[in-house]
Every structure is written in structure tokens, then in C-alpha cells.
Amino acid sequence: MTRRRVMLAAVVALGACGETEAPTPAAVPAKLRPAPAAMPRLTRAQYDNTVRDVLGDDLALPATLEPDVAFEHLLTVGSAVAKVSPRGVELYEEAARSLAAQLAGKPERLAKLLPCKPTGPQDAVCLGQFVAHVGNRLWRRALSAGEVAAVAATATKAAAALGSFDKAAEYALVALLQAPGFLYRTEHGEADPGHAGCKRLTATELASRLAYFLWAGPPDAALLAAAADGSLHDPKVRAVQVERMLADPKLRRSVRNWAGEWLQLHEVVKLSKDPKVYKHFSGDLGASAREETLRLVENLALDLDTDFRQFITTRTAFVDRRLAAIYEVPAESDAGHAPVQLPGWAERRGYLGQVSFLGHAAHPVSSSPTLRGAFVRRFLLCDFVPDPPANLNTAIPEPSPDAKTLRQRLTAHMNVPGCSSCHKALDPIGFAFERFDGIGRFRTLDNGEPIDTTGDLDGVPFGDLDTFAQVLAGSPKFRRCVTQKLYGYAVARPTVAGEKTQVDGLAAAFAANGYKVKALMREIALSDGFARLACTGGP
Amino acid sequence: MRNLSRRTVLRGLLGGSAVAIGLPALERFCNDSGTAWAEAGSDGFPKRFGLFFWGNGMLPDRWVPKAHGIGTAWQLSDQLAPLAKHKSRIAVVTGTRLGIPNSQPHGAGAAGILSGRPLLHQGGDTTFAGPSIDQIVAEVIGKDTRFRSLEFGAAAGNGYSFNGPNSHNPAESNPFALFERVFGAGFTMPGEKPKFDPTLGLRRSVLDAVSADLKGLRGQVGAADAKRLDQHFEGVRQLEQRLAKLELAPPKLDACKVPKAPDKAYPDVEGRPQLGKKNQVFCELVAYALACDQTRVFSNFLTMPVNNLLFQGATTGHHELTHNEPGEQKEVHAITVQCIEMFAAQLDALAQVQEGAGTLLDHCAVMGCSEVSLGKTHSLEEMPLIIGGSAGGKLKNDLHYRSEGGENTSKALLTLCRAVGCDLAEFGAEGGKVSDGLGALEA
Numbered sequence: 001m002t003r004r005r006v007m008l009a010a011v012v013a014l015g016a017c018g019e020t021e022a023p024t025p026a027a028v029p030a031k032l033r034p035a036p037a038a039m040p041r042l043t044r045a046q047y048d049n050t051v052r053d054v055l056g057d058d059l060a061l062p063a064t065l066e067p068d069v070a071f072e073h074l075l076t077v078g079s080a081v082a083k084v085s086p087r088g089v090e091l092y093e094e095a096a097r098s099l100a101a102q103l104a105g106k107p108e109r110l111a112k113l114l115p116c117k118p119t120g121p122q123d124a125v126c127l128g129q130f131v132a133h134v135g136n137r138l139w140r141r142a143l144s145a146g147e148v149a150a151v152a153a154t155a156t157k158a159a160a161a162l163g164s165f166d167k168a169a170e171y172a173l174v175a176l177l178q179a180p181g182f183l184y185r186t187e188h189g190e191a192d193p194g195h196a197g198c199k200r201l202t203a204t205e206l207a208s209r210l211a212y213f214l215w216a217g218p219p220d221a222a223l224l225a226a227a228a229d230g231s232l233h234d235p236k237v238r239a240v241q242v243e244r245m246l247a248d249p250k251l252r253r254s255v256r257n258w259a260g261e262w263l264q265l266h267e268v269v270k271l272s273k274d275p276k277v278y279k280h281f282s283g284d285l286g287a288s289a290r291e292e293t294l295r296l297v298e299n300l301a302l303d304l305d306t307d308f309r310q311f312i313t314t315r316t317a318f319v320d321r322r323l324a325a326i327y328e329v330p331a332e333s334d335a336g337h338a339p340v341q342l343p344g345w346a347e348r349r350g351y352l353g354q355v356s357f358l359g360h361a362a363h364p365v366s367s368s369p370t371l372r373g374a375f376v377r378r379f380l381l382c383d384f385v386p387d388p389p390a391n392l393n394t395a396i397p398e399p400s401p402d403a404k405t406l407r408q409r410l411t412a413h414m415n416v417p418g419c420s421s422c423h424k425a426l427d428p429i430g431f432a433f434e435r436f437d438g439i440g441r442f443r444t445l446d447n448g449e450p451i452d453t454t455g456d457l458d459g460v461p462f463g464d465l466d467t468f469a470q471v472l473a474g475s476p477k478f479r480r481c482v483t484q485k486l487y488g489y490a491v492a493r494p495t496v497a498g499e500k501t502q503v504d505g506l507a508a509a510f511a512a513n514g515y516k517v518k519a520l521m522r523e524i525a526l527s528d529g530f531a532r533l534a535c536t537g538g539p
Numbered sequence: 540m541r542n543l544s545r546r547t548v549l550r551g552l553l554g555g556s557a558v559a560i561g562l563p564a565l566e567r568f569c570n571d572s573g574t575a576w577a578e579a580g581s582d583g584f585p586k587r588f589g590l591f592f593w594g595n596g597m598l599p600d601r602w603v604p605k606a607h608g609i610g611t612a613w614q615l616s617d618q619l620a621p622l623a624k625h626k627s628r629i630a631v632v633t634g635t636r637l638g639i640p641n642s643q644p645h646g647a648g649a650a651g652i653l654s655g656r657p658l659l660h661q662g663g664d665t666t667f668a669g670p671s672i673d674q675i676v677a678e679v680i681g682k683d684t685r686f687r688s689l690e691f692g693a694a695a696g697n698g699y700s701f702n703g704p705n706s707h708n709p710a711e712s713n714p715f716a717l718f719e720r721v722f723g724a725g726f727t728m729p730g731e732k733p734k735f736d737p738t739l740g741l742r743r744s745v746l747d748a749v750s751a752d753l754k755g756l757r758g759q760v761g762a763a764d765a766k767r768l769d770q771h772f773e774g775v776r777q778l779e780q781r782l783a784k785l786e787l788a789p790p791k792l793d794a795c796k797v798p799k800a801p802d803k804a805y806p807d808v809e810g811r812p813q814l815g816k817k818n819q820v821f822c823e824l825v826a827y828a829l830a831c832d833q834t835r836v837f838s839n840f841l842t843m844p845v846n847n848l849l850f851q852g853a854t855t856g857h858h859e860l861t862h863n864e865p866g867e868q869k870e871v872h873a874i875t876v877q878c879i880e881m882f883a884a885q886l887d888a889l890a891q892v893q894e895g896a897g898t899l900l901d902h903c904a905v906m907g908c909s910e911v912s913l914g915k916t917h918s919l920e921e922m923p924l925i926i927g928g929s930a931g932g933k934l935k936n937d938l939h940y941r942s943e944g945g946e947n948t949s950k951a952l953l954t955l956c957r958a959v960g961c962d963l964a965e966f967g968a969e970g971g972k973v974s975d976g977l978g979a980l981e982a
Contacts, residue, residue, distance in 0.1 A: 039764040064716065067697055067709050071664050081664075083706035083767045086687065089774030090781075093742070150751065154744045161737050175745045180752050180771070188759055274849055275810040283807060364810070364847060365855040384663055390641035390917040395863050494662070 033498025034198065034532040037187045040080040040492040043068050045257045049217030050182075051099060053250075054137040055173075056109060059102050062095035072488055072495070073379065074261050080493035084183075096177035104170035118165040127152050127165070131172050139181035140208045140218050142228065151175045185212065185492070189533040198535035203227040206238075206531050213490040213525060214245040216254035235526070242525045246518055252302055255517070259297040262485045263379060265290040268356045277365045278439040280326050285439075288337075289355035292318045295337050296351065301517035308482065308515045309473035312350040312380075315342045326355060326441050347435060347465045348442065352376075352472075358433060358440035367438045369410060369430025376429050380472065382481035388422055405446040407431055428455035432468035476507075483507040483520060490524045502529035582895050585683075586931050586959045587829050588676045589905035590838040591885050592653075592692075592699065593878040594645070594846045595861050596911035599921045601872055603633045607941035618872065621880040622925070627937045628886065628900055630926040630980055632951050634942035637919040638970035644917040645844035648910035649699050652922060655949040655967020659704055667701035669968060672906070672952055674702055677836040679961045685725075685784050685833045687777055689825060691717050692840030693817035693881075694848055700838050706770050710840050714801035714820040721828045722797050725781075729831060730791025739782055746779050794892050794899065795831035798823055811849045814841065818881045822888035830892045830899055841881055844910045850874045861914030871914065882907045886927045903928035904959050906952075922948045926955065926980070933958040935982050942977075949973040954980045 042050060048061050066088030071078035084092075103110050115133045116126040131151045135143040143151075151172050158171035176182055185208050189199035201209060207227035211219040219227070226232045226241055245251065260266060271286030295318035300308050316339050317327060324331035324340070327348060332338040342348050351357055361375040362368050377383040396406075396413045403409045407427075414423040434451045437443050444451065453464040457475065462468040472478055483506050488495055495503065506523050513519035524530055601617040613631075615622060622629055637651035642658055643665060650658040650667050659668040673688055681687035690700045690710040698710025711717045727733040750772060757768045801820045805813045818841055825837045842848060847856030853870050854860075860870050885905065892899035905927035912921040929936050934954075953966035954976035965974040 036761060039760055039767065069697070069705075069707065072662070081661075081705050083702070083770040084774060085702070085706065085708045085770075086774035086777045087690075087708055089771065089778050093746075093778060096745075097742075147752075150748050154741065154748055157744055158741050161741065171741055171745065174742075175748055178745060178749050180749070180756050180768070184756075186756065186760075272807065272849070273810060274855070281810060363856055363859050364849050387643045387646075390644040390647060390919075395865070395915065398865050 031498075032502045032528050032532070033496070034529060034534050035491070035493060035496040035499060036534040037189050037199070038080045038491075038493035039187065040076070040185045041082070041084060041183055042185070043075050043079045045216055045253075046076075046079075046212055047183075049215070049253065050138065051177075053217045053220070054134070055099065055103060055113070059099055062091065062098060065091050065095060070261075073264075074485065074488050075266075076261060076492045077488050077494055092178055092183065096174045099177060100170045100173035103173060104166045107166065110166060110169055114169070121159045121163055121165045121168065122156070123165060124152070124156065127155055127159075127168050127172065130169055131155070131176070134173070135176050135181075136224070137218065137221075138176050139179070140185070140211070140224070141181070141204045143181075147181070151179075185209070187533070192532060195532065195535065199533035200233075201531050201533060203230045203232040206232055209490075209492070209530065210242065210245065210525055212492065213530075214242070214254055214521060215248065215250035216257040217250060239526060242522055245525075246522060251518075251521075252298060255298060255301050256294050258486060258489045259294055260290070261489060263293060263351075263356065264360070265293060265356065268293070268360045271355070271359055272364060273359065273439055274365045278437075278441075280322070280439055280441065282322065285322055285355065285359070288320055288322050289359060291320075291337055292323055292354055293351060293356045296354075297517075299339070305516055305518055306514075308517050309478075310350070312352060312473040312478070313469045314350050315344075315346075316340070317342055317348075317353070323355060326439060327353075328442065346442070349466060349469055352433065352465060352469060353436070353440075355440040358436045359438065362438040365438060367406065367434060367436065369406065369427045369434060370423065371430070372433050373426030373428070373430035376472070377426065379485075380481055381475070381477045382484050383477075385426070389418065399447055404449045405434075405451060407434055407446070407452055408449075429457060429468075431455045432462060432465050435464065479510055479515065480504070480507040482517075483510050486517070486520060487524055487529075490521075490530060499529050502527060582897065582931070584894050584897075584902045584931065585832070585835055586680060586933075587835045587837075587899075587903045588673065588680060588930075588955070588959045589825075589836070589885070589889075589903055589927075590653075590671075590673050590700075590840075591882050591905055591907040591927075592838070592840045593881070593909050594842040594844040595857050595874075596909045596914040596918075597875045597923045598868060598872055599912050599918075602875075602912075602923060603921070603941075604631060604939045607633075607939040609935065610937050613939035618875050618879060619925070621876060621883045622886070625883060625886045625890070625900075625927065628890065628928060630935055630938040630940060632924040632926065632940050632942070632977070632980070633921065634945060635922050635924065635948040635951060636945045637922060638947045638949065638967075638972075639919070640970065641917060641919050645910050648917065648919050649844050651919060651971055652908050652910055652924075652948060653699055654701065655952055655971035655973075657969050657971065666704045667699075668704060669701075670703055671699060671701045671838075672956065673700050673836055673838045674708070675963070675966075676956055676959050676961045680959055681834065681836045683832075684835050685781055686721070686828070687834070688836035688838065689717070689721070689828060689834050690838045690840070691821050691825070692838075692842070693814045693821060694812055694842045694846060695840035696843045696846075698838060698840040699843070700840075702770060702773075703766075705767075710838070713803075714805070714817060714824060715803045717821065717824055718798070718801055721824065721833050722800075725785055726797070726831075726833070727785070727787075727789060728797070729789040729795050732788045733785060736785070739785055743779055743782050746775050746782070750775050750779075789832065792830065792832055794894050796827060797831075798827045811851060814848070814850070815877070815881060815884075819884050819888075822885045825885075826888040826892050826899060829889070829903075830894070839885055841878060850877055858914070868915070878909075879907075882925065882927075889928070900928045902931050904930040904934060904955050906955055920945065924948065924951055926951075929982060930955075930958040933982055934980055938980070940977065940979050946977065947971065947973050950975060950977045951980065954978075 066084055068075035069078040069082040071081045114130055116129045118126040131148045154175050155168040155172040159168035187205045190202045192198045192200035204227040207219040207223045231237045268290045269286040273281040275281045318337040320337050321331045329340050361372040374385050377385050397409050403412050410427050414420050457471050460471045462471050487503050509523045510520045604613050604616045606613045639651040639657040641647045646665050647658040653671040654667050654669050656668040659666050677688040690698045690708050692710050695710035695712050700708035753768050753772045757765050805817045828834050845858050847858040857874050864870050889900035890898045907925035909923050912918045949967040949971045950973045956963050
């Protein structure tokens with residue numbers, strides 16, 4: 001069960017909100033206490049990409065697999081915590097059989113995966129070579145002789161029962177694709193020669209971690225080769241590989257995957273509004289909004305490789321016809337999302353002006369400063385927003401002559417003891433967006449009254465979305481939060497307290513490098529915390 | 540008696556099959572002596588357990604029937620009115636409270652009502668601390684069937700069926716997918732011989748290899764990951780058993796028939812989910828899954844806690860209404876009534892299947908519940924609980940049991956477990972732990 005959005009969340013530890021932090025030099029922090037070894041299971045995206053990269057990108061992927069569950073708000077982190085259900089095991093079996101059958105049904109495709117030419121149904125030598133070869137790619141490591149033999153044993157039975165080498169290869173794949181070696185990214189580690197009493201990832205494990213971080217998929221042959229001879233431990237070799245990976249087109253799918261997890265875009269896809277209230281709503285609006293957000297992330301992080309604070313402040317929007325109608329801008333293209341410039345006078349800007357934020361953090365028939373404030377705190381500032389006390393009447397007052405707008409009503413609510421501490425931390429942020437209704441259309445009146453959008457973010461005042469965006473983008477907590485979200489995604493396990501200095505250092509490096517996401521990915525991939533494992537008896 | 544003979548066959552087969560043993564078994568909850576499990580009722584039909592869950596609670600003032608007792612002594616309340624047709628086949632339990640701390644709105648209540656344990660907090664994340672009741676009983680009464688349990692629901696999300704911490708049994712939200720899973724490939728009509736499938740042996744051989752790998756890996760990882768591998772191993776074990784069952788010729792069951800295939804999708808209409816229609820299809824599907832003895836345990840998660848779905852006739856989302864609708868909350872009331880109508884549809888579907896002299900519903904205990912009582916305050920007092928069916932005569936029906944002293948809700952859950960054949964000494968943990976059931980519910 002993940003933390004869910006609570007309608008009228010919550011008491012924020014106010015002490016933590018006013019904290020400021022000065023950039024420090026981008027040196028590796030001395031006091032890193034690394035996390036213990038983890039065993040993340042492939043997320044759905046990683047599973048699909050591994051199958052595509054190794055077996056071919058034309059295979060029909062399984063319709064359903066065990067759903068990913070978030071931890072620390074990230075699905076990739078949850079993959080190191082959640083257990084696979086019996087239903088999940090059943091689905092893995094179905095998927096393995098379907099994928100293997102598809103390949104066995106296309107002899108020319110199977111031939112491409114074979115390192116040898118079988119002499120007959122019972123060609124044990126070629127079968128062994130096939131298992132070792134494909135197994136190495138699927139499991140991201142060399143299989144032991146015993147492992148090859150175990151997979152080949154089942155495959156040999158298949159050849160005997162079904163009479164062809166193709167069937168042997170098919171059942172070898174069925175076995176490889178259900179094995180823990182495929183489904184889990186096992187990280188056992190080895191003694192770290194640079195840190196007595198500590199461990200580090202093996203070169204092979206490091207290759208996998210790099211690949212799933214930078215490509216959201218498996219290591220390729222070149223990376224596996226650098227791991228096999230151990231050279232990946234050499235900082236220079238690691239840097240060369242990371243550079244090569246950052247230049248690979250597969251970087252894009254990982255950036256998209258990360259942004260989707262970070263900003264809960266799997267939830268945005270399910271966006272649901274009352275079409276009687278919002279005539280711009282249609283069932284596919286969520287998917288369109290998700291794509292807009294991804295396009296902006298890609299544009300800034302990869303296409304322009306520029307200052308990522310523009311994610312919050314940019315006047316460029318990527319719209320299709322649906323979104324153009326909501327934003328009241330011309331659609332540049334009939335086909336999909338295209339960039340348009342929001343007019344200079346418009347208040348709308350950046351991610352916070354998108355349907356995937358304004359519509360997602362709102363109710364089916366109305367806006368919600370509280371939901372929006374809580375979303376900003378949780379996902380853009382990485383503040384801990386606890387749940388409201390359970391046994392509290394959280395109803396906000398009905399409109400009255402004294403309190404017509406939602407802001408006025410919430411302000412009254414903020415004065416109720418027990419509600420004030422929560423709402424004072426959340427609502428003043430959410431008020432910045434009140435000129436955007438529950439689907440994200442601009443408005444100037446709420447219930448006939450002008451809307452007041454002024455407020456402050458942890459003491460720094462703003463007047464409207466435009467100035468709020470400037471305050472947020474300049475906040476040290478925003479850059480720390482982006483760094484934390486990318487670091488958690490990279491290491492694919494919960495971040496431990498001993499890594500705080502590591503993440504702080506990376507956040508400072510992010511700033512020092514002009515807030516470029518690609519540079520931050522490089523820093524993370526080369527960081528100590530990325531490759532080291534816990535020490536016995538403390539650091 | 541036919542169930543007994545079938546069970547004997549199953550046990551013989553599984554006893555000699557390739558089911559790999561070697562990892563420490565997962566924690567067991569029920570008495571596993573082998574005598575109590577899956578014990579059929581007096582008329583020879585197995586007992587089944589069902590869960591019907593809806594999110595966001597009810598309105599206690601309009602929920603609790605005014606009088607209590609048996610038969611004519613009590614009448615249905617406003618919110619229970621949709622159950623009129625089934626009054627003689629239900630027991631309503633009111634006045635109980637969850638003994639666990641209300642540590643998270645909705646989440647704590649869900650863990651309390653479904654597992655009898657406090658919600659487990661892990662930093663900012665939460666999970667169940669132990670298995671949910673459906674999995675506790677499935678361990679005993681789910682052994683003989685192709686599916687140990689089935690989880691589904693019209694707006695179920697992932698559902699709330701847990702094997703233990705961070706171990707979710709994801710619910711199926713697509714009726715067609717559930718139909719395919721139960722009645723598609725792998726289904727043999729009871730009384731007919733399964734087609735010989737040369738790949739079954741190969742599939743089991745693969746699973747043996749997977750089990751061996753899991754076992755090998757287990758020795759190399761830390762304690763938390765070892766538990767994850769144990770759960771994975773348990774899944775493989777269950778799948779091996781399922782494949783073994785595919786080779787059996789199940790005895791004929793008069794009540795079994797393959798239901799009509801559902802539509803492939805039930806898209807929202809005017810921004811509103813087709814909950815009633817989807818639920819109806821699910822209810823019928825699972826009734827035949829039970830009648831055909833494909834499973835004996837199901838969980839129907841109609842909606843989830845905190846769901847903000849637009850119900851028919853409502854002006855905004857359910858969760859929002861529970862907090863913000865002023866006054867007597869007419870809209871919340873109407874939504875609760877819709878949820879109870881959908882519970883009634885589940886009972887209807889079970890009651891329409893004849894089994895011997897009675898109906899499938901007679902052989903069930905279906906626990907209808909939500910995670911809070913009054914949604915507005917997330918109250919864990921006065922918990923909503925309805926029991927449909929008598930578990931083969933073990934439970935009293937046409938009963939409103941009023942707990943005047945605010946007994947622990949877990950007591951009712953313990954009684955339910957025992958009634959379907961799960962011989963537990965106690966249920967729940969910490970404030971939710973009880974060792975006595977509610978005797979007043981027992982027939």
C-alpha cells in the first residue's frame with residue numbers, strides 16, 4: 001500500500017520547511033555510510049526493455065505483469081521492497097511462455113539469437129552454447145556451468161518430447177525468463193579494496209546498475225565486456241562507459257521512465273473529471289497530459305541539455321489539440337504534441353501550468369489548493385507531509401456571504417484548531433494556482449469573486465503562479481529534491497541516512513553544473529554511493 | 540461424499556508430485572493438522588469464504604438497525620434496505636470497534652478490519668503487518684482448488700489482499716481477464732477428462748529449476764530479501780500445484796457451468812465508472828468459479844479507501860463528499876446505498892446457484908465491510924460488518940447482533956475463520972488481537 005493523496009492533508013513539520021542550504025563544492029563527501037546490498041526486481045518498464053533489447057523489439061509484450069508498487073514515491077525503489085505475489089509468479093510464467101513461443105515460431109528470429117547451427121533436435125553442444133549466450137544477456141552476467149546445465153536439462157526434455165531443436169530453445173527461454181537471475185537484479189558485492197571492511201558492487205553488478213539507471217534496460221555487450229574483465233572498477237573506464245551511455249539514444253527512455261515515476265504520471269493517465277463541469281475533459285486527456293510533461297522533461301534534459309529549473313519557469317508548452325483548447329493557445333499541429341510559446345501576459349508557465357499537475361492535484365469537479373500544496377511539498381520539495389489526524393472533522397466551510405471563494409473558505413478552516421497546522425503548510429502554496437480551475441483552465445473569478453493568489457513559500461512571498469514559479473525554481477529544496485528523486489531511481493532501493501551527505505553533495509554539483517540533468521546523471525553514476533556497499537562495524 | 544473422494548485424489552497426487560520442499564515454510568496461521576481443513580458441511584458441499592469491500596465507510600445513524608435480535612425482532616435500516624431480499628440469509632454485526640490505533644486515515648482502518656493488526660509504518664510508507672483474512676482462510680480452505688483465492692473488483696486498484704508485509708495479491712479490475720483466467724485455457728469442465736497436454740511436464744520441470752535457483756539465492760541475501768524469496772517460492776509452489784491439478788479429471792458438479800464471456804472493456808460513461816455493471820459481471824463470474832470448484836475463497840474489492848470516484852447521481856467524488864458534504868450527507872448516503880446494492884448483487888449471484896437442497900450462498904460466509912464507519916471522521920468505532928450466508932449452517936442468519944460494550948471487531952473475524960474451517964486459536968495482533976469469537980453469531 002502506498003501513501004495516498006489525502007484530501008485535506010496534513011501537518012507539515014514546519015521546522016523542516018524553512019531550512020536553507022548554501023551550495024558547497026561538488027566534492028565527494030567524506031562521511032558516506034553506504035547502503036547494504038539490495039535485490040530489486042525488474043520493474044515493468046525494465047522487464048519490457050530487457051526483453052526488447054535482448055530478444056527483439058517486435059515481440060508482443062505481456063499485457064499484464066505484477067503491478068509495480070511505489071516506495072518513497074518511486075516504483076523503482078518499491079521494486080527492492082515489494083514481494084512478488086502468487087498471481088505475479090503465474091503471470092511471469094505466462095509471459096515467459098508467450099515470449100518464447102513467439103520466438104520459436106519465427107525460425108529466422110531464433111537463428112539470430114543462436115551462436116551456433118544445430119545439427120539436430122538433440123544437439124547438446126549448440127543448446128549449451130545458446131543457453132550460455134542468451135542467458136548471459138538476459139541475466140546480465142555469465143551463467144555458471146551448473147546453471148547452463150540446469151536450463152539445458154529442461155530444454156533437452158522438450159526436444160525429446162516435442163521433437164525439434166526449436167522446441168529445446170523455446171523451453172530454454174521459458175526457463176531463463178522465469179529464473180530469479182532474470183527477474184531480480186541481485187547485488188551481492190565483494191570486498192572493496194579502497195575501503196577496508198566495506199563492500200562494493202562487483203563489476204558485473206555495477207554494469208547492471210549503470211544500465212538500468214541510464215537506459216532503464218540491460219547492459220549491452222560492450223558494458224558486459226568491461227565488467228567481465230573487471231576494468232569497470234577503474235574510474236577512467238567507468239567514466240568512459242558512462243559517457244558512452246549518456247550519448248546513447250536509450251538514455252531518453254530512462255529519462256522518460258524516471259520523470260514518469262517522479263511525477264506520478266502513471267496516475268495522471270487515469271485522470272478523471274466530471275465532463276458536465278469540465279467540458280474539455282475526455283477519457284484520453286490524462287494520456288495527453290502525461291506526454292506533455294514527458295516532452296518538456298526530454299526537451300530540457302536532453303534536446304537542449306539546459307538549466308532544468310526551466311521545468312518550472314518555461315513559457316514553452318508542448319500541446320496537442322486537447323491541451324491547446326484548455327490552455328487557450330493555437331495548436332501548431334494536428335498530429336500530436338508540438339511546442340508553442342505561451343503569451344507573455346499569461347500567468348501559466350512550466351510544469352505547474354500543465355494539466356498533469358493542475359488537473360491531477362484537484363478534485364473531479366473543483367480545484368484544491370490543499371491537494372496542490374501537498375503535491376508540491378511531497379514531489380517538488382521532498383517534504384514529509386504526514387497524514388492528517390485520523391479522528392478529525394476535515395470538512396471545509398460551505399460558501400457564505402463572508403467566504404465566497406475557496407480560498408476564503410479554506411482560510412476560515414485554517415483558523416480551526418487542529419486543522420491550522422496542516423493547512424497553513426499546504427494551502428498557501430496551493431493558493432498560487434487558484435486562477436486555474438480543477439482541469440487547469442485559466443479563470444479570474446471563483447464563485448463570482450476575484451481570486452487572491454498571493455502567498456509565501458516558507459517565508460518567501462509570491463504574488464501569483466508566475467512569481468511562485470520563480471521562488472520554487474530558485475529554492476535549494478527544489479534542487480535537493482530533484483537530486484534525491486534521481487538518486488533513488490538510480491540506486492533502486494530506499495536511500496539510507498548515511499547517504500545524506502552524498503545526496504547533498506550531488507545537489508550542490510547539480511547547481512554547480514548549471515542545473516543540467518544529464519550532468520547530474522553523470523555525477524550520480526560516478527558517485528561513491530552508487531557503487532559502494534555497507535561496511536561491517538560501521539564506516 | 541464426492542468432495543472427500545476428490546480430496547483424497549488430490550492429496551495423493553500432490554504428495555507424490557514434484558512439489559519442491561526445502562525452504563522454510565511461510566508462517567502458518569491455521570491449524571494444519573489436516574483434519575479440519577476444507578471440511579465439508581453436513582450436506583457434503585465445501586465451505587467458501589468471500590470478502591466484499593467498499594471504501595469510505597457509511598453513515599452510522601442510518602446504518603444501524605433500530606432493534607436487534609433474530610428474525611422478526613429486527614428490521615433493516617435505511618442503508619441496509621437493498622438487502623431486503625436476503626434478510627433471512629444475513630447477519631448484521633454492529634457496535635464493534637477496531638482495537639488498533641488510527642495511525643493513518645483509512646489505511647489504519649483497512650489493516651484493522653482486514654487483518655486485525657495495526658497498520659505497519661515504514662518511514663513514510665505503510666503496509667499490512669500480517670495477512671488479510673482472505674489469505675488466512677485460503678491457507679486451509681484454498682488448498683484443494685485450482686486457485687487458492689481470487690481477488691478482483693470493479694474499481695479495485697491493487698485491492699487489499701495481503702500475504703504479509705509488502706506482499707500484495709493484486710486484484711483484477713477487468714472482468715474479461717478474470718474470465719479468461721478461470722474459464723479460459725486450463726479449465727476442465729468437472730466430469731470431463733482434461734486433454735493431454737505434453738507441455739505440462741515441461742512447465743513443471745521449469746518450475747523445479749526456478750525453485751532450485753530461488754533456494755540457492757536465498758542463502759546469499761539478507762533477511763529481508765530472504766523473506767521476499769520465500770514469498771516468491773510460495774508462488775512457484777502454488778503454480779506447481781495448479782499445474783498438477785490440470786492433469787486431474789475433476790468429479791462432475793451439477794451446479795457448474797461456464798458463464799457468458801464478459802465484454803472486454805467497460806469504459807466510463809460521462810466521466811463515471813460503470814461500477815454496477817462491472818460488479819454484476821464479476822459477481823456472476825465468481826459465483827461460477829465457486830460452483831465449478833475452481834476456488835473457494837474470493838475477495839471483491841468494489842472500491843478502495845479514499846476513492847474519489849464519481850458515483851451515479853453524485854455531484855462530486857465519494858471521498859470528497861464524505862468530508863465536505865454538509866448536513867445529513869444525502870449524497871454520501873445515496874452512495875453507501877449503491878455500495879450495499881452491489882453487495883446485494885454479490886449475494887444474489889451466489890443465491891442463484893443451486894447446490895443440493897440449498898444454494899451456493901448457504902455454503903458461503905461472505906464478509907461485507909468497509910475500512911471506517913463514519914467517513915467524515917475516519918471513525919473506527921461502530922464498524923460496518925455484514926455476513927452473508929451461514930457457512931454450511933455454522934453461522935446464524937437473519938440476525939442483528941448489537942455489541943453493547945463495543946467489543947473488538949476481530950472477534951467477529953475469528954468466528955468467521957472458524958466457521959469456514961480455519962481452526963484458529965486467536966486472530967489479529969496487538970490491540971486487534973482476540974482469542975474469543977462472538978458466540979452469538981454461531982449456530
